[in-house]
Amino acid sequence: MVEVDFRSIESKWQERWEKENTFFTSNDSNKKKFFVLEMFPYPSATGLHMGHALNYIIGDIQARFRRMNGCNVLYPMGYDALGLPAENAAIKAKKHPSDYTNESINNFMIQQKALGLSYDWSKLVKTSDPEYYKWNQYFFLKFLEKGLVYRKKSAVNWCSKCNTVLANEQVHSGKCWRHEDTDVEIKHLEQWFIKTTNYAEELNEMIEGLDWPARIKAMQTNWIGKSFGTEINFTINEKVWPIFTTRPDTIFGVTFLVISAQHSKLFEIVTPEQKSSVEEFLKKLRSVSEKEMDAMDKEGVFTGAYAINPINGEKVPVYAGNFVVADYGSGMVMAVPTHDQRDFEFAKKYNIPLRVVICPEGKKLVAEEMTCAYTGEGVLVNSNEFSGQKNVEAMKKITEYLEKKGVGKKTINFKLRDWLVSRQRYWGTPIPIIYCEKCGIVPVPEKDLPIKLPYEVTFGEGNPLLSNKEFVNCKCPKCGTSARRETDTMDTFFDSSWYYLRYMDATNSEVPFVKETVKKWLPVDQYIGGAEHACMHLIYARFFTKALRDLGYLDFDEPFTKLFNQGMLHGADGNKMSKSLGNVINPLDVIEKYSTDSLRFNTVSLSAPNSDSVWSDNGMESSHKFLQKVYSVLSEIKIGSSTKIIESKINKTIKEYSFDIDNFKYNLGVIKLRSLIDAISQEQEISKNDLESVLKLFSPICPHFTEEIFHTRIKNSMISLEEWPKCDESKIDLHLEKIEEVISSLRVDIIKIKELAKIEKVKKVKIIVAPQWKWEAISVIRDACKEKPDFSVAMKALMSKEEYKKHGGEIQNFIKTTLSRLSDFSEIKPFNEVELFNEAKTVLESEFGSIEVVKAEDCNEPKAKNAFPTKPALIIE
RNA sequence: GCACGGGUUGGGGAGCGGUCAAACCCGCAGGGUUUAGGACCCUGUCGCUUAGUGCGUUCAACGGUUCAAAUCCGUUCCCGUGCACCA
Numbered sequence A: 001m002v003e004v005d006f007r008s009i010e011s012k013w014q015e016r017w018e019k020e021n022t023f024f025t026s027n028d029s030n031k032k033k034f035f036v037l038e039m040f041p042y043p044s045a046t047g048l049h050m051g052h053a054l055n056y057i058i059g060d061i062q063a064r065f066r067r068m069n070g071c072n073v074l075y076p077m078g079y080d081a082l083g084l085p086a087e088n089a090a091i092k093a094k095k096h097p098s099d100y101t102n103e104s105i106n107n108f109m110i111q112q113k114a115l116g117l118s119y120d121w122s123k124l125v126k127t128s129d130p131e132y133y134k135w136n137q138y139f140f141l142k143f144l145e146k147g148l149v150y151r152k153k154s155a156v157n158w159c160s161k162c163n164t165v166l167a168n169e170q171v172h173s174g175k176c177w178r179h180e181d182t183d184v185e186i187k188h189l190e191q192w193f194i195k196t197t198n199y200a201e202e203l204n205e206m207i208e209g210l211d212w213p214a215r216i217k218a219m220q221t222n223w224i225g226k227s228f229g230t231e232i233n234f235t236i237n238e239k240v241w242p243i244f245t246t247r248p249d250t251i252f253g254v255t256f257l258v259i260s261a262q263h264s265k266l267f268e269i270v271t272p273e274q275k276s277s278v279e280e281f282l283k284k285l286r287s288v289s290e291k292e293m294d295a296m297d298k299e300g301v302f303t304g305a306y307a308i309n310p311i312n313g314e315k316v317p318v319y320a321g322n323f324v325v326a327d328y329g330s331g332m333v334m335a336v337p338t339h340d341q342r343d344f345e346f347a348k349k350y351n352i353p354l355r356v357v358i359c360p361e362g363k364k365l366v367a368e369e370m371t372c373a374y375t376g377e378g379v380l381v382n383s384n385e386f387s388g389q390k391n392v393e394a395m396k397k398i399t400e401y402l403e404k405k406g407v408g409k410k411t412i413n414f415k416l417r418d419w420l421v422s423r424q425r426y427w428g429t430p431i432p433i434i435y436c437e438k439c440g441i442v443p444v445p446e447k448d449l450p451i452k453l454p455y456e457v458t459f460g461e462g463n464p465l466l467s468n469k470e471f472v473n474c475k476c477p478k479c480g481t482s483a484r485r486e487t488d489t490m491d492t493f494f495d496s497s498w499y500y501l502r503y504m505d506a507t508n509s510e511v512p513f514v515k516e517t518v519k520k521w522l523p524v525d526q527y528i529g530g531a532e533h534a535c536m537h538l539i540y541a542r543f544f545t546k547a548l549r550d551l552g553y554l555d556f557d558e559p560f561t562k563l564f565n566q567g568m569l570h571g572a573d574g575n576k577m578s579k580s581l582g583n584v585i586n587p588l589d590v591i592e593k594y595s596t597d598s599l600r601f602n603t604v605s606l607s608a609p610n611s612d613s614v615w616s617d618n619g620m621e622s623s624h625k626f627l628q629k630v631y632s633v634l635s636e637i638k639i640g641s642s643t644k645i646i647e648s649k650i651n652k653t654i655k656e657y658s659f660d661i662d663n664f665k666y667n668l669g670v671i672k673l674r675s676l677i678d679a680i681s682q683e684q685e686i687s688k689n690d691l692e693s694v695l696k697l698f699s700p701i702c703p704h705f706t707e708e709i710f711h712t713r714i715k716n717s718m719i720s721l722e723e724w725p726k727c728d729e730s731k732i733d734l735h736l737e738k739i740e741e742v743i744s745s746l747r748v749d750i751i752k753i754k755e756l757a758k759i760e761k762v763k764k765v766k767i768i769v770a771p772q773w774k775w776e777a778i779s780v781i782r783d784a785c786k787e788k789p790d791f792s793v794a795m796k797a798l799m800s801k802e803e804y805k806k807h808g809g810e811i812q813n814f815i816k817t818t819l820s821r822l823s824d825f826s827e828i829k830p831f832n833e834v835e836l837f838n839e840a841k842t843v844l845e846s847e848f849g850s851i852e853v854v855k856a857e858d859c860n861e862p863k864a865k866n867a868f869p870t871k872p873a874l875i876i877e
Numbered sequence B: 001g002c003a004c005g006g007g008u009u010g011g012g013g014a015g016c017g018g019u020c021a022a023a024c025c026c027g028c029a030g031g032g033u034u035u036a037g038g039a040c041c042c043u044g045u046c047g048c049u050u051a052g053u054g055c056g057u058u059c060a061a062c063g064g065u066u067c068a069a070a071u072c073c074g075u076u077c078c079c080g081u082g083c084a085c086c087a
Helices: A006-019 A050-068 A084-092 A097-114 A130-145 A196-205 A214-224 A248-253 A272-283 A290-295 A341-350 A391-405 A515-521 A536-550 A587-593 A596-605 A617-636 A644-662 A666-680 A688-698 A703-714 A734-756 A772-787 A791-798 A801-818 A823-827 A833-848 A862-866
Strands: A032-038 A071-074 A149-159 A164-166 A185-194 A226-236 A239-245 A256-260 A300-308 A315-321 A332-335 A408-414 A433-436 A440-443 A473-475 A482-485 A526-530 A563-566 A765-769 A851-855 A873-876
Touching (some): A006 A596, A006 A703, A032 A050, A032 A515, A050 A071, A050 A563, A050 A587, A050 A596, A050 A644, A084 A097, A097 A587, A196 A214, A196 A226, A196 A408, A196 A536, A226 A248, A226 A391, A239 A248, A239 A332, A248 A391, A272 A300, A315 A341, A391 A408, A587 A596, A596 A617, A596 A703, A617 A688, A617 A703, A644 A666, A644 A688, A644 A734, A666 A688, A688 A703, A734 A833, A765 A833, A862 A873
Parallel strands (some): A032 A071, A032 A526, A256 A315, A526 A563, A765 A851
Antiparallel strands (some): A149 A164, A149 A185, A226 A408, A256 A332, A300 A315, A433 A440, A433 A482, A473 A482, A765 A873
16 A cells, blocks of 8 residues: 555645635625634644644534534634733743744644635634734723622732742742742732622522533533522621621521631731731741642631620630631621531630530530531530520521611622732733822723733833833823833633623724624534633633623623633643653644654543543554545545445445534544444445545544545535535445345354364255244334334333332343343334345355254254354354 | 533443443454565454353442343542633
């Protein structure tokens, strides 16, 4: 076999697609729209990695498939170009972030083009483009007008040597990443927040209707974390501090309170005597990251303050603790050590007294003897007038009591927090705000947008934007006096929350998007990306859609109708691909060595696209060899007429394969293509129409070589834009396929026996067909299955309920052993058993000579008992 | 710590209540072809057994539900992912 030069074929077609604008998508078309979107990448100088390639290949196959199925497909690409990693990488490479990012993007584009992806490049979006981030600023101002934006103090990681805020990932075990000797401090800064919690209820409710993977939906539900509970007013130093709890029934067991160590108002309650020990404790905090916090031991320190429990007037100590989340609820919890495990451990550690308030029914708990908290249900004790009540009822009663006394209320609480969008960094969208001594906080007027990032800044210490005086110093738009510009930039999740609205009109400088066009294309029909975005990006984007809807920009509720999560691709050793492990596979290297089509084919062969898979060099080799075979078979086979059997197989494949691709079961589709090619390679000739169909089936996965053969052998048009083959059900002949199967298995058996028994020349072959009763059993089961395809229902139909209850297992066993090759018999309609073997006999006689078909009943040979329907006993002389 | 996934026969990976000793790919073994290697084609690949075949034991571990469990439920162990300033 001659090696095919896939590489030159590929570059030829990639060039033609680009030159002829093959994949340009018109916003005006009568065809059904279909918007396929992959989560846009964060470009970096290291280029595409295998995870990207997998993501795009999955999406491209879907886009090509839909396009061929008559849809007007929108399939664009963009770059999430602003953000911390680019800024850091640029500094490291001694380049300006803007230049660095442009290089990265260009590099990405070249590599994506090499993958043969059918993007409409005319709709490219880059978030680093001022014409893009201008609209970030615009939306920020709209949100501000609408009251969705506010300022609040919040904790950040601070390095005193860098004189700057650190991201969680820049904190390594409590130290600054650049200064191993410098402890990270927790500072509180005034920052900008978006009220995502305004939409918590809707975000939560609408999860149900999304056609998303169940696990992503579960993760979002938990992230939003709706819970019902009671807000109870504790008094500290005459000031009321509302505290949220889901367990008001335990209120009489409260023996202390814990305030988050990151609480911005912590020092309002710390007494002068305790100030130094609290400060000492705060130094131990390693970062503001919750992950880090939880990894630490549960620790705390007494604040010196006492809180008054409103239900009984008791004074309990207030501790500062590292395990309470500052932004959840009120940043403070009431602690009941006897009935909450974390509180229990904390109380034991600091010798805080315990008081049992719930006992399991009929049992008595003694605080001193407890080794862990009791969190189950029970009856209240030590709870004044509530003692004796069941705790579930007491929850309600106690809440009502508190409400009546005006010291508490029933509330719904969400884990979801407001979105902190301020970043004290350079490479982001400047927040369009001006601080004026006279007028205070002044929004930048719309006409002054965009506030561009100044090119001239100094990196090193502090926020780089502060180093450009021209940027910082400005005039107040209200009163015209000197003012200071906001130097915080926006979280890049802001950029990625609405980019999917920009594609159809990516260069419009008048509006962020044209409402009518968006209405035509949105929501996204198929969104594709990794599960790591389950909670953050996908929630922010959903929030944005709803907020823009309420501002009158959109008229739909959810941005992404369907979501597909691709799995992770691991290195050949089963580990995550990483440079340090040396198991990284670079898609470009693979293309170089084999070809794009081979890479694409192999990538989808590995496993179901939604589950993790492991790279294999041998597998890659095998895919490549297979495509070589496909190429030679399809380009060399004579065009003439197809046999019935191959027609049947092709049409069956069209049917099943289309289903697989439609449902992202690419790995299963690939198996069907393999077996189809095996079958075709046995044929002498094939009809032009069938050849065309087969090429089209390969086209979404292997767009290049199919284009080549299509042009040379079928017609001079783009296969990528051709119509998907239709399955002709009437050509599917399972009976014929079954006979072929029977013949080939008989042939193998005969040859095998001939060799093993050392029979030189076959005189006679006796095919002993299964006894009549086995056939009858088959037809009974088959008929039952035909009416009721559910096998268990069919079985129930065969016997009474009692019989079934008793003997179902035996019947099953009978079917298994006696009718073991029943399988697809139920699908064969006009089926005559005797005919089957007579047909087989006719074919095999030309090979082996005299063959006789004998019914088991007419045969006293003991081996006849082994005769099975479709797998008969054989006697060879 | 909390949340969400997952553990299948040498490796990868389908299957997710009965058609399951479990698709397919790789690896390995035997045969064919070839000057040899490679490539290609065929066959085998849990154990025992048979000329064809049949039987036994399996799907992380242990328990449970069911006439029937790799598949459903519970517990345990192990692995992966996310946790709000990485995107």
